[in-house]
Amino acid sequence: MINLEILNPAQREAVLHTDGPVMILAGAGSGKTKTLVTRIMYLLEELKISPFQVLALTFSNKAAREMRERVSAEINMDIGALKLTTFHSFCSNVLRSEASYIGLSRNFTIYGDSESKAIVKTLMSRHGISPKETSPFEILRYIDNIKNNGHYIGREIVNPAVVDPEDEFYTLYQEFEAELAKANAVDFGGLITGVIQLFEKHPDVLDRYCKRFKYVLIDEYQDTNRAQFTLMEKLSSVQRNICVVGDEDQSIYSWRGADIRNILDFEKIFPDAKLIKLEQNYRSSKTIIEAAAHVIGNNELRKGKSMWTENPDGEVIHIKELGSDKDEAAFISQEILSLSDSGVEFRDMAAFYRTNSQSRILEDYLRTNHIPYRVVGGVKFYDRKEVKDLLSYVRLVVNSRDSLALSRIINVPTRGVGAVSLRKIEDLAVQNSVSLWKVMEDIVDNPDNYKHIRLSAKVKSSLRSFVSLIQEVCLLNENKAKPSAIYEKILFESGYWDHLRASSDYESQARMENLEELQSAIVQYESDAEDPSLLGFLETITLDTTKEEDDQNNGQVSLMTVHGAKGLEFHYVFVTGAEENLFPSFQSVEEGGERIEEERRLFYVAMTRAMERLYITFAQGRLLFGQVKFNGPSRFLNEIPEHFYSWDKPTGNRSNSSFSKSKGNDWDEVSQAVNYDEPVFEVRSVVVTAKYPKGSRIRHAIYGEGSVIQSDGSGSDEKVTIKFSDGSRKKFMVKFAPLTII
DNA sequence: CACCGTTAAGTTTTT
DNA sequence: CTTAACGGTG
Numbered sequence: 001m002i003n004l005e006i007l008n009p010a011q012r013e014a015v016l017h018t019d020g021p022v023m024i025l026a027g028a029g030s031g032k033t034k035t036l037v038t039r040i041m042y043l044l045e046e047l048k049i050s051p052f053q054v055l056a057l058t059f060s061n062k063a064a065r066e067m068r069e070r071v072s073a074e075i076n077m078d079i080g081a082l083k084l085t086t087f088h089s090f091c092s093n094v095l096r097s098e099a100s101y102i103g104l105s106r107n108f109t110i111y112g113d114s115e116s117k118a119i120v121k122t123l124m125s126r127h128g129i130s131p132k133e134t135s136p137f138e139i140l141r142y143i144d145n146i147k148n149n150g151h152y153i154g155r156e157i158v159n160p161a162v163v164d165p166e167d168e169f170y171t172l173y174q175e176f177e178a179e180l181a182k183a184n185a186v187d188f189g190g191l192i193t194g195v196i197q198l199f200e201k202h203p204d205v206l207d208r209y210c211k212r213f214k215y216v217l218i219d220e221y222q223d224t225n226r227a228q229f230t231l232m233e234k235l236s237s238v239q240r241n242i243c244v245v246g247d248e249d250q251s252i253y254s255w256r257g258a259d260i261r262n263i264l265d266f267e268k269i270f271p272d273a274k275l276i277k278l279e280q281n282y283r284s285s286k287t288i289i290e291a292a293a294h295v296i297g298n299n300e301l302r303k304g305k306s307m308w309t310e311n312p313d314g315e316v317i318h319i320k321e322l323g324s325d326k327d328e329a330a331f332i333s334q335e336i337l338s339l340s341d342s343g344v345e346f347r348d349m350a351a352f353y354r355t356n357s358q359s360r361i362l363e364d365y366l367r368t369n370h371i372p373y374r375v376v377g378g379v380k381f382y383d384r385k386e387v388k389d390l391l392s393y394v395r396l397v398v399n400s401r402d403s404l405a406l407s408r409i410i411n412v413p414t415r416g417v418g419a420v421s422l423r424k425i426e427d428l429a430v431q432n433s434v435s436l437w438k439v440m441e442d443i444v445d446n447p448d449n450y451k452h453i454r455l456s457a458k459v460k461s462s463l464r465s466f467v468s469l470i471q472e473v474c475l476l477n478e479n480k481a482k483p484s485a486i487y488e489k490i491l492f493e494s495g496y497w498d499h500l501r502a503s504s505d506y507e508s509q510a511r512m513e514n515l516e517e518l519q520s521a522i523v524q525y526e527s528d529a530e531d532p533s534l535l536g537f538l539e540t541i542t543l544d545t546t547k548e549e550d551d552q553n554n555g556q557v558s559l560m561t562v563h564g565a566k567g568l569e570f571h572y573v574f575v576t577g578a579e580e581n582l583f584p585s586f587q588s589v590e591e592g593g594e595r596i597e598e599e600r601r602l603f604y605v606a607m608t609r610a611m612e613r614l615y616i617t618f619a620q621g622r623l624l625f626g627q628v629k630f631n632g633p634s635r636f637l638n639e640i641p642e643h644f645y646s647w648d649k650p651t652g653n654r655s656n657s658s659f660s661k662s663k664g665n666d667w668d669e670v671s672q673a674v675n676y677d678e679p680v681f682e683v684r685s686v687v688v689t690a691k692y693p694k695g696s697r698i699r700h701a702i703y704g705e706g707s708v709i710q711s712d713g714s715g716s717d718e719k720v721t722i723k724f725s726d727g728s729r730k731k732f733m734v735k736f737a738p739l740t741i742i
Numbered sequence: 743c744a745c746c747g748t749t750a751a752g753t754t755t756t757t
Numbered sequence: 758c759t760t761a762a763c764g765g766t767g
Contacts (some may be wrong), residue, residue, distance in 0.1 A: 058756085059756040059757075060756040060757080061756080061757085062756080063756080086756080086757065087756095087757075088756095088757045089757080110757090112757085113755080113757095131762090188757050189757095191757080192757095220756075223756070252754080253754085253755080253756075255753085255754070255755085256754090256755065256756085256757090354753075354754075355753055355754070356753085356754085357752085357753090357758090357759080360758095360759095377755085380755095411743095414743085414744075416743075418743050418744085419743080420743080542757080543757060544757085545755095545756090545757080546756095561753095561754065561755090562754080563753095563754050563755065563756085564754095564755090564756095566756085567756095582753095585753055585754075586753090587753065587754095588753085598754095602754080623758075624752095624758090625751085625752065625758065625759085626758040626759085627758090743767105744766100744767085745765105745766085745767080746764105746765090746766085746767100747763105747764090747765085747766100748762105748763085748764085748765095749761100749762085749763080749764100750760100750761090750762085750763100751759100751760090751761090751762105752758105752759085752760085752761100
């Protein structure tokens with residue numbers, strides 16, 4: 001029997017309203033996961049729905065795992081058949097099961113961002129587009145955008161505003177798709193569009209899935225893109241029991257295609273939809289909730305919820321103004337130490353930052369103060385060069401058509417098959433329209449047929465041993481050898497390990513340790529998986545990048561980006577770097593509009609992580625790209641009503657003159673040389689006395705009118721970045737540039 | 743073909 | 758200040 005007494009009325013309604021479409025708008029800390037878990041239990045236990053007939057999709061593996069654990073802990077039933085997984089993993093499963101319908105081979109490789117980028121780069125060079133005029137990212141974003149909007153090859157153009165078939169980029173998109181098909185690979189976006197394609201071309205297949213899934217649940221609905229929306233719509237088209245849960249105020253991934261319209265327009269698309277708002281917050285103090293509500297209230301793009309809480313007022317928000325980024329890190333360390341002295345556990349404290357690069361200085365200070373900490377996210381293990389190299393061997397073994405993987409490792413470690421030889425072999429592959437691997441095999445088998453391309457004896461002998469190594473490994477793989485055994489064979493017989501051992505520098509040492517860690521990851525996978533295989537391992541790591549350590553906290557302070565903090569909560573929270581051009585980021589400041597709204601949502605997410613005490617810190621000057629920047633406090637601080645915070649200025653100050661002269665490492669010394677007498681405003685006046693402060697309209701004798709978007713230094717050192725009316729940006733030394741104020 | 747020095751540019755990243 | 762990517766030399 002399910003206990004519904006523990007739910008508030010809105011939560012209970014969210015559980016009990018099982019017929020027809022429902023949208024649950026769940027504010028931060030409103031018991032969203034609890035409600036979802038209870039709803040699933042209610043379906044299974046009270047309505048006697050088979051776990052096999054329930055589909056629950058989340059965005060992160062972490063969320064999926066957590067939910068599954070909670071359901072299985074509270075229910076006396078085998079929920080192995082319950083499809084509770086991520087969008088991408090679900091789609092990958094569907095594609096592998098139904099691969100034959102759309103001309104895929106079921107051992108397809110999933111390409112991540114870096115693989116996609118590599119393909120784009122080769123396409124660009126083929127078209128003679130230099131990366132200087134067009135960034136590969138621009139093209140990637142274009143391709144991504146097409147897919148996020150649910151378009152795939154062969155489908156009529158979804159939205160002519162998004163996709164113009166005459167566009168040169170569209171040609172690149174088509175070629176990109178052709179490359180993927182050749183490599184028997186699917187990228188992240190393609191997993192989703194692939195399933196849409198499958199369902200549109202084969203209604204019988206769709207029908208099978210529709211009949212199976214009587215109930216569909218979507219978590220983090222604010223982060224779905226149009227393609228995911230289309231998919232969800234199709235899957236629930238027969239039963240119409242679709243339940244989406246989200247919070248438009250926590251939509252922080254629009255730059256990855258998340259479409260906030262999915263949430264704003266849900267009721268238009270499903271006119272019979274039931275709308276339920278979970279507005280009571282159980283997490284934070286009343287002060288934090290009300291302050292955060294004021295900030296997010298400045299956004300236009302929202303449906304509007306009114307968050308409230310029965311929690312006590314708690315203390316005011318501690319806004320702390322500091323001289324420099326170092327002072328900020330020092331302050332946070334000191335504060336953590338004194339909290340710890342008064343009995344607060346390290347695990348209950350966290351510091352958030354807008355950009356990963358801000359973590360370094362914090363780490364330095366935490367380390368010197370002997371504070372245990374963990375960095376969540378950050379540099380991804382599977383992005384390391386050596387790890388990618390070894391995984392490329394594995395990918396080649398699993399899918400011999402993966403030419404990208406092959407060309408990555410054909411000369412790693414160096415075997416004398418360099419760019420020139422590779423080029424020749426690639427040309428052959430194109431001419432005969434076969435895969436790179438097939439050509440290599442053929443060169444080894446029938447060397448006489450390839451005399452005309454003049455490969456050196458060294459190259460040929462290298463190819464021979466390389467090909468036979470891969471063939472041996474493939475054989476092992478076909479005979480279901482243990483993935484870890486296969487990995488070891490590759491590691492040692494490819495010469496990779498010896499190559500690292502040969503160079504005794506510190507870096508190679510670290511690389512060897514990483515490869516050992518990869519080995520343990522495989523062993524771990526073998527003990528977890530039901531039917532371990534190399535393919536399964538690859539799939540697991542491309543679709544689930546969470547590290548083991550990220551899931552547990554052994555009494556450490558947590559450091560992470562604000563993005564990484566979504567869904568988490570801590571008793572004591574430091575939101576750092578609350579400065580203009582940092583939080584909100586300078587790109588968003590420049591573009592304004594919806595971009596600022598997204599930054600505001602990000603700020604809102606950061607604030608609402610805190611349960612008891614919230615610190616917001618900012619530095620008057622910060623070392624960015626080796627230069628001190630004076631950005632001033634974040635606009636979001638002004639959006640918090642005064643009575644919710646205390647605003648502490650630095651205890652010390654440095655003189656005006658030393659500030660303007662300081663740059664680079666001088667900053668350090670200046671920062672130590674504290675002058676306790678002068679008021680703090682002196683420092684900020686430096687910014688104000690700039691001849692051309694940020695925002696001023698100017699005329700340049702040659703380039704015409706524009707506005708100053710950035711101002712650094714002062715006096716004869718002053719530099720300004722100006723955005724002209726034609727959109728171009730230029731940087732000038734004020735003392736040389738012919739500028740006048742308008 | 744491999745290595746080293748110079749140069750340019752620099753968000754966020756559930757999958 | 759970093760790091761990735763390029764171009765020249767051994």
